[in-house]
Amino acid sequence: MHYFTEKDGNLYAEEVLVEDIVKEYGTPLYIYSSRTLKRHFNAFDSAFYNIPHITCFSVKCNSNIHVLNLLKNEGAGADIVSGGELYRALRAEIDPQKIVFSGVGKQEHEIREALQANILMFNVESMEELQKINEIALSMGKIANISFRINPDVDPKTHPYISTGLKENKFGININDAIYAYKSAKELKGINPVGIDCHIGSQLTEIDPFLDALDKLKVLYAELKELGIHIKYLDLGGGLGIQYKEEEPPHPKEFGEALSKALMGYPLTLILEPGRVIAGNAGVLITRVIYTKETSNKNFLIVDAGMNDLIRPSLYNSYHRIAPVKNMGREIKKYDVVGPICESGDFLAKDRELPESRSGELLCVFSAGAYGFVMSSQYNSRPRAAEVMVTGDEFYLIRERESYRDLVYLEDSIPFRN
């Protein structure tokens, strides 16, 4: 459910005509709906109403500080994977006690920054990382709260690039080594093992893999209790899928009910790290057709948004619904919608049926609110797109369009040496 809707052939973002936003800010342009973000966050968060929980929005899927601040006002914490994301979360005024730090390669300075900020906990992914956090904590006179990210070896049945909970993945600690890990952690003066964490993948469209993982973690929880290691937090990561095309992911309510039921009676605070399910369908990418081109076997729409703006189709072959911003009711044609970048992998859609489009017209690429702008680059020296927030009948810029100056400003302060 989202608030990008067509009325009389015109696309609206909430109550604003998308064309009006483009008139002001140009293309390519990311547009987010605040009402959709709030709705998705609250649908998710309220699904866990009857158990203690913290909903830590996965900053990596959309890290604009205005998006983060809006979610923070709804009660969100943050799941971060870098010092940069910590910086953003703090700039967005997210409560450090609602921040968890995930990721396989946390660097020393990032660990120090997180300890300094007093975050809730680290999700530790290796024994070397554990030692490093211990050393740094001790040197700062602090004790770090940690979870181990357990790799439960369950198949999330999603795209291999976004599947993370199989034993061949680089993530987490093998569940068979978990007891040893917790025992070691307990011995360390700078470490307080308080949680169990897992994240099995992204864009999951079934609840069962989550429940399978949870069953394994519950066994571990009981074993740890026997050993006198008292776990207070259970972090089940993110990963709930959304509808891009014809997927039928469970509603967050169903997800919340299943997990709450499975955890009934456990004296635990559940931590959740949803990303895509909150932001994915709360954002769109608007692009303009630069040229149309017909070859003997293909019709191309060459648009001004490329793989540098939205890489998901190129990277995962993923589907994004595309529709004209102004539907003229023309006949349907089959198109490849491609960007201007010098790569054959630069496409937004292939063999897509769309109403006939002409140069200068606008297209809307849906479901671009998660893993959209955050994965954009300046490849081909293309300044990154602007981002706009819509709320009711108003809209405002939340990130300016980059300029040519932005492309070189970290270079042109350095004199030529040739």
Ligand SMILES: *Cc1c(COP(=O)(O)O)cnc(C)c1O
């Ligand atoms: C990517 C990621 C998430 C968010 O995943 P979504 O599929 O966007 O919900 C949560 N936790 C961790 C550790 C991640 O790497």
